[in-house]
Amino acid sequence: MKRHWIERGSSLVGLATLALTLGYPAARAGDDSIVLEDTLEGEAGRQAHMIDLGANFDANLFEQRGNGWVLRGKAATTTAGDDRVQASPAYTRARSLGEKKLERIESACGLSEQQRRRLSLAIESDAHRFAAQIDATRDRYASRQVNMNDPAGQKRWHAFQQDVQRCREQLRTIFAKGSLFDTVLRGTLDERQLACLENEQAARRTYHWRALVAETLAKLDDTLALSQSQHAAVETLLLTREPALRIDEEVPARDDANLRRQLVLLVLSEIDATRLKAAVGERQWRGLSTLTAQGRAMRSWIEQQGVLEPRGK
Amino acid sequence: MTGLSTPLWRAGRPCLGVALAVCMAAAVAQGDESDAALRRAAERDAQGIGWLLELTRQNGLKLLVEQQPAGQQLEEQQQPERDKQIAQQAEQMQRFLQPVLASELEMIRQACGGLDSAARKRVLASGRTAVTKAARGIAERQLAGRLGRDEFDPRKAIRAGLVAELRTCAAPGELTAYERELGWRADRQALAARLRIVAKLDHQLDLSADQRQAIEADLARRWEPGWLAVLSESGGVVNNHPPAPDYATAAIESHLAAEQKTAWEAWCRAAGSRITGPRINWNFDGQGLQNLDDWWTK
Numbered sequence: 001m002k003r004h005w006i007e008r009g010s011s012l013v014g015l016a017t018l019a020l021t022l023g024y025p026a027a028r029a030g031d032d033s034i035v036l037e038d039t040l041e042g043e044a045g046r047q048a049h050m051i052d053l054g055a056n057f058d059a060n061l062f063e064q065r066g067n068g069w070v071l072r073g074k075a076a077t078t079t080a081g082d083d084r085v086q087a088s089p090a091y092t093r094a095r096s097l098g099e100k101k102l103e104r105i106e107s108a109c110g111l112s113e114q115q116r117r118r119l120s121l122a123i124e125s126d127a128h129r130f131a132a133q134i135d136a137t138r139d140r141y142a143s144r145q146v147n148m149n150d151p152a153g154q155k156r157w158h159a160f161q162q163d164v165q166r167c168r169e170q171l172r173t174i175f176a177k178g179s180l181f182d183t184v185l186r187g188t189l190d191e192r193q194l195a196c197l198e199n200e201q202a203a204r205r206t207y208h209w210r211a212l213v214a215e216t217l218a219k220l221d222d223t224l225a226l227s228q229s230q231h232a233a234v235e236t237l238l239l240t241r242e243p244a245l246r247i248d249e250e251v252p253a254r255d256d257a258n259l260r261r262q263l264v265l266l267v268l269s270e271i272d273a274t275r276l277k278a279a280v281g282e283r284q285w286r287g288l289s290t291l292t293a294q295g296r297a298m299r300s301w302i303e304q305q306g307v308l309e310p311r312g313k
Numbered sequence: 314m315t316g317l318s319t320p321l322w323r324a325g326r327p328c329l330g331v332a333l334a335v336c337m338a339a340a341v342a343q344g345d346e347s348d349a350a351l352r353r354a355a356e357r358d359a360q361g362i363g364w365l366l367e368l369t370r371q372n373g374l375k376l377l378v379e380q381q382p383a384g385q386q387l388e389e390q391q392q393p394e395r396d397k398q399i400a401q402q403a404e405q406m407q408r409f410l411q412p413v414l415a416s417e418l419e420m421i422r423q424a425c426g427g428l429d430s431a432a433r434k435r436v437l438a439s440g441r442t443a444v445t446k447a448a449r450g451i452a453e454r455q456l457a458g459r460l461g462r463d464e465f466d467p468r469k470a471i472r473a474g475l476v477a478e479l480r481t482c483a484a485p486g487e488l489t490a491y492e493r494e495l496g497w498r499a500d501r502q503a504l505a506a507r508l509r510i511v512a513k514l515d516h517q518l519d520l521s522a523d524q525r526q527a528i529e530a531d532l533a534r535r536w537e538p539g540w541l542a543v544l545s546e547s548g549g550v551v552n553n554h555p556p557a558p559d560y561a562t563a564a565i566e567s568h569l570a571a572e573q574k575t576a577w578e579a580w581c582r583a584a585g586s587r588i589t590g591p592r593i594n595w596n597f598d599g600q601g602l603q604n605l606d607d608w609w610t611k
Binding site: 063064100103104107108200203204207208210211212214215217218219221222223224225227228231254255256257258259281283284286287290 | 413416417419420423424468494497498501502504505506508509511512515516519521522525544546547548550553555601602603604606
C-alpha cells in the first residue's frame with residue numbers, strides 16, 4: 001500500500017464522479033451501474049483517470065452480474081509460461097456453463113455414458129471455439145491503458161464497452177442453436193429423451209413467465225386498482241402470449257425488477273388494445289395505455305438484455 | 314467502524330472526532346517510508362487516543378453518558394430547522410401520493426358505487442387527511458434515514474384512513490364486496506411473492522419441476538406476510554449474488570438435493586437477509602392513477 005486511505009478515497013471518489021459525468025451508457029440504462037470494486041494502487045492510484053482495459057476485461061465479462069460495469073484498478077497477473085488456452089477464463093467459464101447444462105439435461109431425460117461422452121466433447125469443442133474468439137478480443141486490451149480525461153481515451157473506453165457487450169452476448173449463446181453442442185444434442189438423444197427435455201424446458205419457461213406476470217400484475221393491482229375479475233382477464237391475456245424467455249442460459253439481467261416489469265409491459269403492448277380496453281374500465285385504461293406505451297418503447301433495450309431468445313430462433 | 318461510531322455520534326462531536334482520529338491514525342500508520350513524518354505524527358495521536366480509550370474503558374460508558382446532555386441540547390437547537398425540512402418534504406410527498414389516493418378511491422368506487430354525494434365527500438376528505446399523515450410519515454423517515462426500515466407503508470396508511478370512513482357510510486353489501494376485493498388482492502400478492510421466490514431459487518439452483526411445485530406448496534403452507542418483501546427487491550446484488558430468500562429456509566431446504574443444498578448455503582452466506590438486512594419498500598413505480606375522478610367531488 002503506497003498511499004494512505006484519505007488520498008486513496010479521494011481517488012475512488014474522483015473516479016466515481018468521472019464515471020458518472022462522462023455519462024457512460026451503462027450509467028443511463030435501467031439498473032446498470034458502475035461499481036468501483038478494487039483499490040487503485042501504484043501509478044493507477046495516483047492517476048485515477050488512467051484506466052487499465054486489460055484488467056477490466058475479465059472483471060466486466062466474467063465477474064460482473066447483469067449489464068453493469070465495474071472499474072477495476074488492479075491489473076490481473078498472469079504467470080509466464082502458462083498454457084494460454086487452459087489459463088483462459090473464457091474457456092473456464094464456457095466449460096463450467098457447459099457442465100451445468102449437461103447436468104440439467106441429465107436430470108431431465110437421463111443420459112447413457114456414451115451420450116454423455118459425445119456431449120462433453122461437443123461442449124469442449126464449443127468452449128475452445130468460444131475461448132479463441134474471446135481471447136482474440138481480450139488480447140487487444142492486454143496492458144492497454146486509456147486516459148479518461150482525453151476524448152480519444154473516452155472513445156476507446158466506449159469501444160471497449162461495445163466489445164465487452166458483444167462478448168457477453170457470445171457468452172450467453174455458446175451452446176444455443178447453431179453451436180456444435182446443439183447439433184450433437186439433437187443427433188444424440190432419442191425421441192423420448194428429446195421430448196422429455198423439451199417438455200422440461202417448456203414447463204420451466206411457463207413457470208417463469210407465470211411468475212413474471214404475477215409479480216408485475218401485483219404492482220398493477222395497486223397502480224390501476226384492478227378488481228379480481230379485471231386482474232384475471234389481463235392475466236389470461238398475458239399468459240397466452242408467453243414470450244421466448246431464455247431460460248437455460250445464465251442471464252443475470254433477469255434479476256433486474258425494472259427489466260422484468262418492462263418485459264411484461266412489452267408483451268401487454270402487443271395484445272390487441274380493444275381486448276385490453278374491454279378488460280378494464282375507462283379510467284384504468286388511461287393508466288394502462290400509458291404503461292403499455294412505456295413497454296413498447298423499451299423493446300430494443302429489453303432485447304439487448306438477453307432475456308429473450310434472439311428473434312428468428 | 315460502524316459499531317463504534319454509532320454510540321460515539323450520539324455522544325457528540327468530541328467523540329466522533331476521536332473515532333475519526335482512530336481511523337486516520339490506523340490508516341496513516343500503514344504508510345511507507347516516505348511518509349515517515351506523517352507516521353510519527355500518527356503514532357503520537359494514536360498514543361493520545363489510546364490513553365483516551367483506556368480512560369473510557371476504565372470508566373465504562375461514563376464518558377459517553379456524561380456528554381449526553383450536550384448532545385440533547387444540540388438536538389433541541391436543531392429541532393425547529395428539522396421540523397421545517399420535514400414540513401417542506403411532506404408537502405412534496407403529498408403531491409407524490411395523490412395518484413395513490415386516486416387508485417385507492419377507484420377501487421372503492423368499483424365496489425361501492427352506491428355511495429351518495431355526502432358520503433363520497435367524507436371518504437375523499439378522510440383520504441386527503443390520510444395522505445397528509447402518510448406524507449409526513451415518509452418525510453420524517455427520510456430525514457432520519459430510516460425510510461424502508463420499518464413496517465410503515467404509505468399505501469396501507471392511506472387505505473386504512475379510507476376504510477375507517479367507509480365503514481361509517483357504505484352499504485353493508487358494498488362494504489363486504491370491497492373488503493372481499495382487498496382480500497383477493499392480498500392473496501394475489503402472496504402468490505406473486507411465492508412464485509418470485511421459487512423463480513429466484515430456480516435460477517440459482519436449477520430446480521426440477523417437482524421441486525418447484527413442492528417448494529411453492531411449502532411456502533404457501535408456512536406463509537408469512539413479511540415475505541412480500543421479495544416483491545420490493547429492485548435487482549441489486551450483494552457480494553455479486555441476488556439477495557437470498559433465506560427467511561423462508563424452512564420451506565426450501567428440505568426440498569433440495571445435496572449439491573443444491575451446498576449451493577443454497579453458500580448463497581445464503583453471501584447474500585442472506587442477515588447481510589442485506591430488512592428492507593421494506595412499497596410500490597413507488599407507476600404508483601397510481603394520475604387524475605382524481607371527479608365523481609368524488611360531485
